[in-house]
Amino acid sequence: MQTRTKVFVAGPTGLLGSQVVASLLDRGQPVAALVRPGTTREKKKALDALIVRGLTIIEGDITDPVEKLAGHLEGTQTVVSAVQGGPDVIVEGQLNLLQAAEKAGVRRFIPSDFAIDINKLDDEDNFMIGWRRQAARRFEGADMDVVSVLNGAFAEVMTGFMGLVDWEKGTLSHWGDPDQPMDVTTVKDTADYTAAAAVDPELPGGALRFAGDVLSMRGFHQALQRGTGRTFELRTLGTADELRTEIERRSKVTQNPFEYVGLQYQWCMVTGKSKFDSLDNERYPDVKPTSMEEFVRRTAPAA
Numbered sequence: 001m002q003t004r005t006k007v008f009v010a011g012p013t014g015l016l017g018s019q020v021v022a023s024l025l026d027r028g029q030p031v032a033a034l035v036r037p038g039t040t041r042e043k044k045k046a047l048d049a050l051i052v053r054g055l056t057i058i059e060g061d062i063t064d065p066v067e068k069l070a071g072h073l074e075g076t077q078t079v080v081s082a083v084q085g086g087p088d089v090i091v092e093g094q095l096n097l098l099q100a101a102e103k104a105g106v107r108r109f110i111p112s113d114f115a116i117d118i119n120k121l122d123d124e125d126n127f128m129i130g131w132r133r134q135a136a137r138r139f140e141g142a143d144m145d146v147v148s149v150l151n152g153a154f155a156e157v158m159t160g161f162m163g164l165v166d167w168e169k170g171t172l173s174h175w176g177d178p179d180q181p182m183d184v185t186t187v188k189d190t191a192d193y194t195a196a197a198a199v200d201p202e203l204p205g206g207a208l209r210f211a212g213d214v215l216s217m218r219g220f221h222q223a224l225q226r227g228t229g230r231t232f233e234l235r236t237l238g239t240a241d242e243l244r245t246e247i248e249r250r251s252k253v254t255q256n257p258f259e260y261v262g263l264q265y266q267w268c269m270v271t272g273k274s275k276f277d278s279l280d281n282e283r284y285p286d287v288k289p290t291s292m293e294e295f296v297r298r299t300a301p302a303a
Helices: 015-026 043-044 048-052 066-072 087-104 127-139 185-199 217-227 240-253 260-270 292-299
Strands: 007-010 031-034 056-059 080-081 108-110 145-150 171-174 182-185 206-209 212-217 232-236
Touching: 007 015, 015 031, 015 048, 066 087, 066 108, 080 087, 080 185, 087 108, 087 127, 087 217, 108 185, 127 145, 127 260, 145 185, 182 185, 182 217, 206 217, 217 232, 217 292, 240 260
Parallel strands: 007 031, 007 080, 031 056, 080 108, 108 145, 145 206, 171 232
Antiparallel strands: 182 212
8 A cells, every 4th residue: 555645746837737736646645735826816726626636735935935935844755846937946946945845854855857868968958958957966965865757858849849840731840860769758647757756665866767758750750640640741950960050040149048949959859968878667667658659649730
C-alpha cells in the first residue's frame, strides 16, 4: 500500500501544474497548492474540479518571506514547482521557495526544470534553459533532495509553439539532421511521472529522464502522417550550423528573445547536444506513456 504523502505544488493554474495536481489526486495523495492573490477568476475556476476532489488552496507567492512560506509547508514531504516566468521567478523565486522548504523540513524539492537535458547544455544555448541551470547552481548544497524531472520536448510544443508543422499547407519544416533522435513526452505523461517521483519514498536527489517517444524529425514526419492519415511534405530549412547563424542574426535585430527561443530549442535537439543518454521510464511502470503517433491521432486539427 502506497504511503500517503503531503505534496505542495507551486504553479497549479498552468497546464502542467494543474495536471500534476490531478495526477497526485488520482494516486490518493493529499495536495496543497499555492495560488497568487492576483490570479484571475478564470484561472482559479480551472481548479474548481480539483478542489472538489480534495485539493487545498493556499493564497501566496513564492516570493513571500521565507518564514511565511515555511508556515504553509508544515507537514509537507515534497514541493513541486511548476512555475513559469523570467529569472526573477525561475532563479530567485524558486530559491526563495527552496529556502522556505528547508526551514519547514521538507524532504524533496522538484524544480520547474521540465525540458530537454539541461545538464548537457551551456547557458547560452537557450536562454530559458540557462535560467534553470543558474537556479540549479543556486540549489547546490541544499539540505534536501533536489530532483529534476526532465521530459525532453513537450509533444504539444512540437506540434504547436515550435512552428514545425503548418497544418493548413501540410508541411513539416525543420533544421539540421532529420535522423537525429530526440526525446518527446506529452504534458499529461510528464505530470504522471512527476507525481510518481513526488511520492517515491526511495528516490534520491539528482535527475530523472523520461520520454514518451524517441524519434527523429523524419520519424516525427512519419508519425504525423500515420496519426492524421494525411500527407505532409518534409522540408529541410538548413544545417544545424546555419540554424545557429539564423539565431544569432535574429538576436541582433530584436530585443525580445522569445522571438527566437523556439529555434534555440530546435538547435539543442537537432544537434543531439540535449539528447538523453538513458531513460528512467522503467522506474514507474504504472505510467504508460503516449507515442507521438497516438498523440497526433488524438489532437490534430481537422483537415
